Amino acid sequence: MKKKTKATHTLHKQKAGRPRPFFVLFLILIGLFFFLAGTIVLWASFTPVPDITSFTNRQVVQSTKLYDRTGKILLYDYGRDVKRSVIPLSSISPNIQKAVIAIEDSSFYSHGGIRISSILRAMLVDLFGGSFTQGGSTITQQVVKNTILTDKKSVVRKIHEWVLAIKLEQKYSKDQILNTYLNDMPFGGTLYGVGAASEAFFHKSAADIDIAQAAYLAALLQAPTYYSPYGQHVKELRQRKNLVLQRMKDVGSITASQYTQATNEKVTFYPIKNSGIIAPHFVFYVLGNLKNKYGQQALQGGLKVITTLNVPLQEKMQSIIATYAKENIKNFGAKNAAAVAIDPSTGQILAMVGSPDYFNIKNDGNFNDTLALxxxxxxxxxxxxxxxxxxxxxxxxxxxxxxxxxxxxxxxxxxxxxxxxxxxxxxxxxxxxxxxxxxxxxxxxxxxxxxxxxxxxxxxxxxxxxxxxxxxxxxxxxxxxxxxxxxxxxxxxxxxxxxxxxxxxxxxxNKTASILSVTKPDGSVLEQYTYSPVxxxxxxxxxxxxxxxxxxxxxxxxxxxxxxxxxxxxxxxxxxxxxxxxxxxxxxxxx
CATH class of the missing domain: 3.40.710.10 (DD-peptidase/beta-lactamase superfamily)
Structure with missing residues (x-):
């Protein structure tokens, strides 16, 4: 009986002496963490901080040009009319500042450049999603991302973004960083910064923007092309504007009565005049497709785009629509008209008129009815x-x-x-x-x-x-x-x-096509129309x-x-x- 007890005791000692695999794995992970952390610290210490004053001086180096199907008639020079008004923070309405901070980075004035909780959440989503596309970026990170780094998604680029954001916060004040952000962010098309956007959208200076208008500006930041007030997602823009107002109320930037008033306010967007544009509905349809396919920065890379548009047919269609739209208003009370022509043997769009007058603000002329449901x-x-x-x-x-x-x-x-x-x-x-x-x-x-x-x-x-x-x-x-x-x-x-x-x-x-070719400045072809009948x-x-x-x-x-x-x-x-x-x-x- 005693021997049995001794044998049992010896067996327990042997089990206790074995290494525990989970504990060993934990030690390995801890070691890797400190190794990576040390590497990042060393890298951060040697990473130079860019001059923040250079951010707002950035220019669109090369403009993208859209031509008709002959390649001879210029429809639009995207970038020629780039509007970027650099203004001090004191000239930017507090409504804009509060709206942007509420929706983009509510803890902007309390963090040190990055939010650990947002980074961990984004990392988990990226890890299980198999890509590195999640957000979680602070305003400081966005300043770094949009002015220094490329759009390429990678772990190294993301870490670089975190390091630069931390160092940027150490060198510059919060107000300087916010001012850079508000002056540099794109608002769609050729508009950069809240100064240019306020003038173009509302015919006001950035200092005079009210709460509802500020909420719209903040709503646009996430996806300027998708949420464009001149595009097909105006309903979604309005919903996001209301989300911005809700966030402003939640964080205490506005009162309940201000929230109600701003939610119910009818905001008018003035159409952006472009005297040198032919077939504006078609042009912005093509630009939207290019943006979705290649990203916003590609449009600033000097692309030459040969479209499918037949200018003589376009002009004839525009004239017909403008003439008969007046009769429709008189006879039927119908305020709008639209038309589109396609070559069915190729699927190529030859003409597109989304309204009688793109620049008629009273008639929502900038809305493209050929794309409306x-x-x-x-x-x-x-x-x-x-x-x-x-x-x-x-x-x-x-x-x-x-x-x-x-x-x-x-x-x-x-x-x-x-x-x-x-x-x-x-x-x-x-x-x-x-x-x-x-x-x-x-x-x-x-x-x-x-x-x-x-x-x-x-x-x-x-x-x-x-x-x-x-x-x-x-x-x-x-x-x-x-x-x-x-x-x-x-x-x-x-x-x-x-x-x-x-x-x-x-x-x-034949699938609908609006582009015959897209060529880079170096002559390489980015896209070419291919005939693919089914x-x-x-x-x-x-x-x-x-x-x-x-x-x-x-x-x-x-x-x-x-x-x-x-x-x-x-x-x-x-x-x-x-x-x-x-x-x-x-x-x-x-x-």
Whole structure:
């Protein structure tokens, strides 16, 4: 019994003497940490601090130039009109300073250049995400990053940023660093610094900016191109402005009443005048694509961009839009109009007019309506019929235009009840025509036959077709019902014109393109247009749709023989569409 106890005691001693792997690993990690920390300290001690006075003197060295498709007509010189007003901090409204600090770096006046908690959070996200793209940057780090370092993401560059931020704080005051930041940050396009941005956006000096305007300026800093007040994300800009105001209230920069007042204030952005610009909607569309693809700094690198724009066609389209927009205002109260032309055989954009007058601030002229989400109405119907033709139906297939209850939750005889969950659509004139061929139903744009054809198709096959044809804003089938046949889905005019191209080309889709080439100053080609056609539908189906849309006889009696959709001597396929209460009116066509 005693021997057994002794043996057991000896065994316990042997176990206690073994090395513990987790403890050893911990010691190794601690050692590595101190080694890296020591290395960083040595590196920091020998890293020179740049002269802060040189930051605000930076200039855009080379401007990016955009040309038409011939390469001879200059559309826009991006950088020629760079606006950068360097002003002292005392001339910058406290509202701007508070708004920027609240959203970008609320502990700016208390940290030493970096925030350890933000760095650890960013490191964890980067570690598990497999990249080094997280933020967590203080205002001081952003000064370093945007004025000294490159955009390249790497561990070494990030550590370099931390070191320089700490040393910068040791040499310069907080106010000096904040002043540099506010004078240097980009606000989109050729605007740098709050002085230039205040003048351009609000026609005010930076000293006179109110709380709401300051919140907008601070909101722009995160992504000036995406949140541009002249772009397609104005709603998102407004939401971020409200986030800035919320942060200002949370940190005590403004009172609850000031928050409420600023949230409800209607702020006007004045359009930026550029006398030397041709096709401004198109130009800024191209610049946005370049920025998304290559980054903001690439636009300051002297790129030569040959676009797809056909200037004579652009000028003709601009003139037509400007002329008929005035008539639309007078006759229909419609304040806006837009148009886009694409070569369907290549997908290249030849002309783009986003409004009658880009610089008309009262009419939101700087907003590009060719990129706005709208319901296309009956212009969507050809895609529904195309799927049916591909399934084996023909142009001469007969379908009945009669009162119909499509909902299984309602009685079939209740065919005039359109109150949910019932669905019994009506035609635009509340008439019923009885038996009709596919051709006459589409040519006369009758609603009930179109819904019946979608019922035969199934919603998913139509979604698959239109997404392949370029309507990428179309979502999952569960989002739509049978009203999908009547254009009850949000799409962009540019994408609709692109999608109609499959009918013009015999079923071939060519992805929309706005750039023929992008060349660096050294002559190397950064981007080149490549022809990459993809067959979407059989040629027979595409040709049948073209015949149906160009059949002037089939339009009768909805249209007389002589009508705006008929061009004697030319084969022109045309489809019109309107949305509820005539909010939007569409015309799409091709030759």
């Amino acid at each position: 709208r319901q296309p109405g009956s212009t969507f119907k050809p895609f529904v019929y195309a799927v049916a033709l591909e399934k084996g139906f023909t142009r001469k297939t007969v379908i009945f235009d009669l009162p119909t209850q499509f909902s299984t939750l309602c009685k079939p005889k209740d065919n005039h009840n359109n109150k949910p969950p019932c669905y019994a659509p009506v035609n635009f004139d509340n008439k019923y025509r009885g038996p009709m061929t596919f051709t006459t139903a589409l040519a006369q744009s009758i609603n009930i036959p179109a819904v019946k054809v979608l019922y035969l198709d199934g919603i998913q096959p139509v979604i698959d077709l239109v997404r392949a044809a370029g309507l990428t804003t179309i979502q999952a089938s569960k989002k739509y019902g049978l009203s999908f046949a009547l254009g009850a889905a949000d799409v962009r005019l540019l994408d609709m014109v692109d999608a109609y191209g499959i009918f013009a080309t015999g079923g071939i889709h 067959r979407i539908i059989p040629a027979l189906v595409a040709n049948d749709i073209s015949d149906m849309l160009s059949n002037n006889t089939a339009r009768y009696p909805e249209y007389p023989p002589i009508n705006p959709l008929n061009f004697p001597g030319y084969d022109v396929a045309v489809k019109t569409g309107t949305t509820n209460n005539f909010r939007d009116a569409w015309t799409l066509g091709y030759t």
